[in-house]
Structure formats: structure tokens, C-alpha cells
Amino acid sequence: MNQPGILIESSYIQEKVSSLGKQITEDYRGKELLLIGVLKGSFIFLADLARKIKLEHKIDFLRAASYGNSTRSSEILDLNFLMKESIEGKHVLLVEDIVDTGKTLNKIYESLFSQKPASLKLSALLVKEKVHRFAYPIDYPGFFIEDHFVVGYGLDFAEKYRHLDYIGILDENENPHPS
Incomplete structure (x- = not known):
């Protein structure tokens, strides 16, 4: 197994996460903020971002998947809301690893909007x-x-590479099941 080539170095990721955390802190000051991470890919980004948001907030999760063992987004979508409490009237910030085709996020947004958050x-x-x-x-x-298939910093291919502290481009030869 080859190491993926570096697309975005760890230091750049941390700078960006700090910047996002600062902006989110400013935008949500005085509001009840709920971060909802989309599992599994967003968990590292969510953890780092949550620590950079300098106001009290809650964290919850949902699980959505559309890849499986392929490097192309599939039509199959599994959506599992793990949230324990209602989001009605709350300011919700959905935290996602990557916006690829948008199909998964469109479905998540429609479902979350139907639960009447104050903002999403x-x-x-x-x-x-x-x-x-x-x-x-x-x-x-x-x-x-x-449009590269990327891994690292929580993103995976067949559950590999999540642990990398950078965003890498997966070598096409690494994919045993191209679509």
C-alpha cells in the first residue's frame, strides 16, 4: 500500500480550521449552537473545529454513506440519524468532510429542514x-x-487512510474495484 500523494499539508488544514472556528464563533455568539457531524469522514474535522469555536456548543452526529469500496459516488445512500434530541428551534451547523456530488447533502438538508431548526x-x-x-x-x-479521490484527515478508501494528518490523492492503482 503506497502512501497517497499530498494535496493539502497538515499545517494548511490547521490554519483553515482555526480561521473557520474564529468566523463561526463570531457568527454564533449569543446563539445556541449545535454541531452535527456527518460520520464517519467528518469526525477529525469536527473535533478540531469544535475546539476552535470559542463558545459553548453541543455536538451530535448522523451517519450517511454513498461510496462503499468504490472511488465514485454511488446512488445508494444510507442515512441514519443518531441524534438524541430535537433540533427544532436550534441553530444547526452541519459539519461535513467533503462536498462531492451533493446528493448526500441534499438529502440530509431536506431531512434536517423538515425538523424546523432556527437556522441550518x-x-x-x-x-x-x-x-x-x-x-x-x-x-x-x-x-x-x-475532482480527485482524496483521503486522509478522516476521509477514507475502504476504511484506510483516515489517520493521515494531511489530505492526499489516492493512487488510481490502489482502487481494486473501479466503477
Whole structure:
């Protein structure tokens, strides 16, 4: 197994997360903020971002998957809300690892909107700028990237590479099941 080539170094990620945390702190001062992380890919980004938000907030999770063992987004979507309490009337910040096609996020947003939060915004570490078709604004974007299959900093391929402290591009030869 080869190490993925570096696309975004760890130091740049940490600078961006600090900047996002500062902006979110300013925007949500005086409001009851609930961060909802989309598992599994966002967990590292969420943990780092939560520590950079300098106001009290709650954290919850939901699970959504559309990849499996392929490097292409699939039509199959598994959505499992793990949240224990209602989001009605709360200021919700959805924390996502990557906006790829936007299909997963569109479905999540529709479901969350139906629960009547006071506000619903999105922070995504990565945005594939030429392929995403997300119907809503990306309020707190991290990095805009080309259409590569990326891993690291929580993102995986077949549960590998999540532990990397940088964002890397997966070698196409690493994918045993190309679509």
C-alpha cells in the first residue's frame, strides 16, 4: 500500500480550521449552537473545529454513506440519524468532510429542514468545485479542490487512510474495484 500523494499539508488544514472556528464563533455568539457531524469522514474535522469555536456548543452526529469500496459516488445512500434530541428551534451547523456530488447533502438538508431548526448552515472541509450540485450555500468552506479521490484527515478508501494528518490523492492503482 503506497502512501497517497499530498494535496493539502497538515499545517494548511490547521490554519483553515482555526480561521473557520474564529468566523463561526463570531457568527454564533449569543446563539445556541449545535454541531452535527456527518460520520464517519467528518469526525477529525469536527473535533478540531469544535475546539476552535470559542463558545459553548453541543455536538451530535448522523451517519450517511454513498461510496462503499468504490472511488465514485454511488446512488445508494444510507442515512441514519443518531441524534438524541430535537433540533427544532436550534441553530444547526452541519459539519461535513467533503462536498462531492451533493446528493448526500441534499438529502440530509431536506431531512434536517423538515425538523424546523432556527437556522441550518454547512461547514465543509473540502468542496469539489466542478462536480458538486449541492442546492444550498456552503457557508463555511475550507478548501476548493479539483475532482480527485482524496483521503486522509478522516476521509477514507475502504476504511484506510483516515489517520493521515494531511489530505492526499489516492493512487488510481490502489482502487481494486473501479466503477
